[in-house]
Amino acid sequence: DAGITQSPRHKVTETGTPVTLRCHQTENHRYMYWYRQDPGHGLRLIHYSYGVKDTDKGEVSDGYSVSRSKTEDFLLTLESATSSQTSVYFCAISDINQPQHFGDGTRLSIL
Amino acid sequence: KQEVTQIPAALSVPEGENLVLNCSFTDSAIYNLQWFRQDPGKGLTSLLLIQSSQREQTSGRLNASLDKSSGRSTLYIAASQPGDSATYLCAVQYSGAGSYQLTFGKGTKLSVIP
Numbered sequence: 001d002a003g004i005t006q007s008p009r010h011k012v013t014e015t016g017t018p019v020t021l022r023c024h025q026t027e028n029h030r031y032m033y034w035y036r037q038d039p040g041h042g043l044r045l046i047h048y049s050y051g052v053k054d055t056d057k058g059e060v061s062d063g064y065s066v067s068r069s070k071t072e073d074f075l076l077t078l079e080s081a082t083s084s085q086t087s088v089y090f091c092a093i094s095d096i097n098q099p100q101h102f103g104d105g106t107r108l109s110i111l
Numbered sequence: 112k113q114e115v116t117q118i119p120a121a122l123s124v125p126e127g128e129n130l131v132l133n134c135s136f137t138d139s140a141i142y143n144l145q146w147f148r149q150d151p152g153k154g155l156t157s158l159l160l161i162q163s164s165q166r167e168q169t170s171g172r173l174n175a176s177l178d179k180s181s182g183r184s185t186l187y188i189a190a191s192q193p194g195d196s197a198t199y200l201c202a203v204q205y206s207g208a209g210s211y212q213l214t215f216g217k218g219t220k221l222s223v224i225p
Contacts, residue, residue, distance in 0.1 A: 033213075043155075043200070043215040058212055090154060097162065099145055100202075100213060102155040 003027045004103040006091050012109045019078040021106050023091030025071075031094045032074040033058075034066060036087040037105075043090070049074055081110045113138050115203050117216035124191055125224050132186040132219045134201030139179045142204040145213065146175050146186050148197040155200065159186070191223045 003026035013019055023032060034046040035058075045058030047066040055066050063085060065077045078085055088107050094100040114137045124130050134144070143162045147155040159168045159175040161184070167176040174187040188195060198220045202213040 040217075042217040043202075043213075045212045048212070092155075097143075099157040099160040101157055102147075104154045 004091060004093055004101060006089075006103040006106050008106060009104065010107045012111065013081055014111055015082060016080050019081050019108065019110075021076045021089055021091075021108070023074045023076070023103060025074075025093045027093060027101075028071060029093040029095045029098075030071075031096075031100075032068065033092040033094075033100065034064075034074070034076045035090045035092065036060065036085075037090060038087050046076065046089075083110050086110045113203065113205055113214045115201055115214050115216040117199075117201055117219050119219060120217065121220040121222070123222040123224060126191060126193060128191050128223075129187070129189050130191055130221075132188070132199050132201075132221070134184040134186070134216055136182045136184075136203045136214075138205060139182055140205060141179060144175075144177055144184050145202045145204070146173075146184075147200040147202065149200060149218070150197050158199075188221075191221075193223045193225050196221055196223050 005024045007022045031050055033048040035043045037043045044060045046060055046064050047058055049055045049068040067075045086109050088105050090105045091103040092100040116135045118133055141163050145160045146158040149155050161168050161177045172189040177184050198218040200218045201216045204213050
């Protein structure tokens, strides 16, 4: 695998609580991405980063924020979790003209 | 909005058969196209990346082709095996604004019957 670790792998939490998911890479790739995968919708981009402290919104960014203070770490935060954010979250990494490689995912349930 | 479509949604074939998975996209101004496989409960595994200037890529029993003018890509799997059973996803990276984003199809679920 491409040296991507997502934590936690599973989480159950309650509506209204803050949640932070972490993606850690050992490949020194420039680009990092957060996707969510839902039945009937497929994979959709939430946010991405093109360098330390450089981030931008994806297709479904409402309710999410990200931070990248180091090349190797990309954090996804749900400030106040809602049931509609129950999903499987994937982190991916890439370099220019290289394929995206994905982590094993975090299964998040919000009750 | 860019759309990526994969047909069929599911496919079942006997072991040893050659097969083709289809992917179509609405805008020909693509930067590259990538094929993935996803096993149940797992992440995505990159199979092949085709740059917009290329017509095809090969890896082992897999061959992916790209026809930008018609907005189509195919993934050819030769001599299918039960271990090929998985969901296959096509994703397009478009040129221009938001060009870092991959737009995914919903996938084709392949079952190879022993």
